[in-house]
Amino acid sequence: MTSKAAKDKSQATARAAEIVREYGPMADQIAGVTHDGHRVWAATGAKLVAFDPDSGETTRTLDCACDAGTAFDGTYLYQIAEARIDKIDPASGEVVASIPAPSGGGDSGLTWAEGSLWVGQYRDRKIHQINPQTGALIRTIESNRFVTGVTWVDGELWHATWEGDESEIRRIHPESGAVLERLEMPPGAFVSGLESDGADLFYCGGGPSGKVRAVRRPKRVAA
Numbered sequence: 001m002t003s004k005a006a007k008d009k010s011q012a013t014a015r016a017a018e019i020v021r022e023y024g025p026m027a028d029q030i031a032g033v034t035h036d037g038h039r040v041w042a043a044t045g046a047k048l049v050a051f052d053p054d055s056g057e058t059t060r061t062l063d064c065a066c067d068a069g070t071a072f073d074g075t076y077l078y079q080i081a082e083a084r085i086d087k088i089d090p091a092s093g094e095v096v097a098s099i100p101a102p103s104g105g106g107d108s109g110l111t112w113a114e115g116s117l118w119v120g121q122y123r124d125r126k127i128h129q130i131n132p133q134t135g136a137l138i139r140t141i142e143s144n145r146f147v148t149g150v151t152w153v154d155g156e157l158w159h160a161t162w163e164g165d166e167s168e169i170r171r172i173h174p175e176s177g178a179v180l181e182r183l184e185m186p187p188g189a190f191v192s193g194l195e196s197d198g199a200d201l202f203y204c205g206g207g208p209s210g211k212v213r214a215v216r217r218p219k220r221v222a223a
């Protein structure tokens with residue numbers, strides 16, 4: 001990418017992220033997060049922890065390797081565990097299938113949309129769309145920042161960044177990767193995982209804080 005292209009991809013409206021609630025700390029580390037329509041699931045390394053976003057109470061835990069992104073397809077959970085992605089039955093905790101993760105261990109965020117899994121590749125600053133049955137690569141979108149969490153909502157592609165002491169939630173163009181909007185997290189509030197609730201909130205894994213934060217999704221202004 002030329003320096004001009006990199007600069008062009010950085011042009012976007014920036015605003016302060018509005019944190020509306022914090023949960024936890026619930027573990028030493030939070031990696032991926034997802035939302036199943038009722039509960040938020042947080043990956044803590046050795047356990048997936050589900051909690052009620054209204055009360056903050058833990059409702060379920062599953063013992064499993066879970067060191068990066070988490071997703072939900074309406075029936076199953078998907079969890080990055082080192083160099084693979086496990087498909088998990090949330091009722092039993094059983095791993096029913098596994099596929100290779102696209103970067104073989106450098107993977108970060110994970111979400112489900114349009115019948116595909118979308119996987120963040122952290123240091124390579126990429127988001128991969130992959131086949132959830134085989135792991136085959138469908139396409140790749142480039143970012144110009146490290147990619148942590150990834151989510152889709154209302155046709156919008158968002159990803160979290162975390163570089164040094166700075167963390168943001170970014171809306172990007174799903175074809176070009178151009179940055180369209182930036183939500184800047186306050187100092188010390190890092191985003192390790194990201195998922196939309198399908199409405200007006202993002203749930204953000206807080207890395208070593210052990211917290212999950214709810215961040216307001218900006219409202220679209222009608223033309």
